[in-house]
Amino acid sequence: MAGTKPPPSKDDLDLKVTRRAFLKTAGVGAVATGVVGVAVAPQPGTGGVLGPGVVALTLHVNGAARKISVEPRVTLLDALRDTIGLTGAKPGCDRGACGACTVLLDGEPVVSCMMLAADAEGRKITTVEGLGTPEAMSPLQAAFVECDALQCGFCTPGFVVAGTALLKRNPDPSLPEIKEALSGNLCRCGTYGRIFEAVTKAAKAQRPVPAKRG
Ligand code: FES
């Protein structure tokens, strides 16, 4: 019959992970995800009950304490973007699959769409805005510009944040190591070659120059 849709397959149902389902899961433990290179933030699970109304939180973002009032269901990504006004982390898939929302949590890359803002209290959060400014870019931000490593730019903050974490733990990564570390980040424009080049270039720029002999 025209207009009648077939019943959803099991795969369709599996894909329909709703925000409600995620929030229920996030409240009781870890959330499984297909993302390889970027972690889903661990849930501290304090056991306390928050809400359902707005709660006062203090988030430590880019070196500053930010006091906010949000409902406990609000994700870290939404709190950063809609309440604090830091829009560098991007809402791509909202289900932990694309890495566009990547931020650093105590120095480790996490997908902020898969973490509640309330669970980020007491942690050190760094967004792409905290890595550098247009006037004083970080070595990796500068390398992205020099290598022209973006097209639409939507994925770029996530790649820069994940790449920054990589260079901190491994200042001289091989190409396979770069690919592995960034495998949780997707670029729909397909700019991967230049992104990998930018990370390689930043690694080189950060390496100390060997002292001259004699
Ligand atoms: S928006 Fe968070 S992983 Fe895609």
Ligand code: FES
């Ligand atoms: S530059 Fe467009 S999605 Fe990566």
